[in-house]
Amino acid sequence: MPSLSTRNPSAKCYGDRFIPDRSAMDMDVAHYLLTEGKKDKENAAASPSKEAYRRLLAEKLLNNRTRILAFRNKPPEPENVFAADTVSSHQAKPAKQRRYIPQSAERTLDAPDLVDDYYLNLMDWGSSNVLSIALGDTMYLWDASSGSTSELVTVEEDNGPITSVSWAPDGRHLAIGLNSSDIQLWDTSSSRLLRTLKGVHESRVGSLAWNNNILTTGGMDGRIVNNDVRIRDHAVQTYQGHSQEVCGLKWSGSGQQLASGGNDNLLHIWDVSMASSMPSAGRNQWLHRLEDHTAAVKALAWCPFQSNLLATGGGGSDRCIKFWNTHTGACLNSVDTGSQVCSLLWNKNERELLSSHGFTQNQLTLWKYPSMVKMAELTGHTSRVLFMAQSPDGCTVASASADETLRFWNVFGTPEVAKPAPKASHTGMLWLGSAPPDQTPCPSRMSGMEKSIRKYAEDPTKSVMEILHVEEIPAKHILKRWTNDQGTYYPNMHSTFYLKAMDVEAFDHTYVGLDALMVSGAPFAERRDGLGFEDRMACLVPGTLPGNGEIACVGKQRNCRKMH
Known part of the structure; x- marks a missing residue:
């Protein structure tokens, strides 16, 4: 029976079973046939039955969503799983814009002969936007509106140096405490000395505080005296409780409570009704006597948004900022700052507190209240920052240091972005x-x-x-x-x-x-x-x-x- 195929042993075979004989191929025709067929397949319209089957299959398997892998076409937008009305009712609140806090001073002025004494108060910023600063025996006035500087008075050498200064609420009258124990009252608009209060203290007057027409003075003798500047016999009331120099005095915003700090490490809260024209021995005049600080208490600041909240700062061996409820006398919080606390100021527009410090960094520190998280540290002074004063708009802070420089910081913002006062229509x-x-x-x-x-x-x-x-x-x-x-x-x-x-x-x-x-x-x-x-x-x-x-x-x- 003949075989179905015969093999010619003399025939040569070129190539193998996968690669055809290239010599017999037309490459151009082959390329055309390959590419045109693919394009036709891609562009060919599917039949109605196939398209219906594809849609039904996609609906059952993929919940009517498109292909899982689509390499050629742009993937479709994802479906919004929330209803439109639900989304509109839960719109996220716009993020609060973070305030920029400059790390360098806006302006620096020379302050030669500034007395390097922690217990004095040599700078104040009045409501008329004039800054007063005592340099040795001379009182200078710097007008923040015009940038001009003028000399108010140079006291006699026997009376100097100047040991304290404080503006009256009207921004026109200025009280000056002297090393000789006298207090001078000046009309700055006319550069005229109105009167001199004598015999109030036995030694230098290191702290002053106004409460309407009452000028409260604190001296090295430990006495605190209320002086009614309208009458001849001006010393109307006295507070006694400190055994050493009174280095800090601040009236509350309501004028009903007075805070005093002394070199005896004591903080006193006085009630306006507890002062006496003739204090008697053994009778406690203070509302609260607080002994938590372990160094002199000079830095005092009443909170502008919570009337019974007082912040205090201690000296070099204490280094703490403490917060007090002045109604109950309770210490609400205490923060160790790591260095001497020289001065404290509240931000009038935000819940923030600014502190100035001594060795080692001589910095100003901005704290967020009540968490007391550090928001910024402002450096530039090369010696302890003894005094701070706040502009009437609450935005600019002036700092005076033992390095004999006066620096101005926009730490509390600018007037344009500060929170406005409530509208008068309410x-x-x-x-x-x-x-x-x-x-x-x-x-x-x-x-x-x-x-x-x-x-x-x-x-x-x-x-x-x-x-x-x-x-x-x-x-x-x-x-x-x-x-x-x-x-x-x-x-x-x-x-x-x-x-x-x-x-x-x-x-x-x-x-x-x-x-x-x-x-x-x-x-x-x-x-x-x-x-x-x-x-x-x-x-x-x-x-x-x-x-x-x-x-x-x-x-x-x-x-x-x-x-x-």
């Missing part, structure tokens, strides 16, 4: 009601006292909240205590008065944090405890509310004026 209500001695007020009775409501508006130039007049308050009702609207009756009172603040726009029980009441311009009542509007207030000065009297409320809402 209005509110303050309710004031009373009850006979045999009755206790209740919320329902409070809500019915519409005639006691007086509107107020906000004005950035004022610091108190004024009420036009009160119609429903009888004369000779003594305001002894202020309590909350739950009603607590004090039997020693002719009548109990209650205050409630309400927001007109929201009309909810939004309480305003009051510090004190002023009647006819005089201190009347002060909050004794707590932080809120509902805490009780105690009488400062015995007095009566007239039928058409004027009440000023001093507190957190300070930007208020009369309605017209």
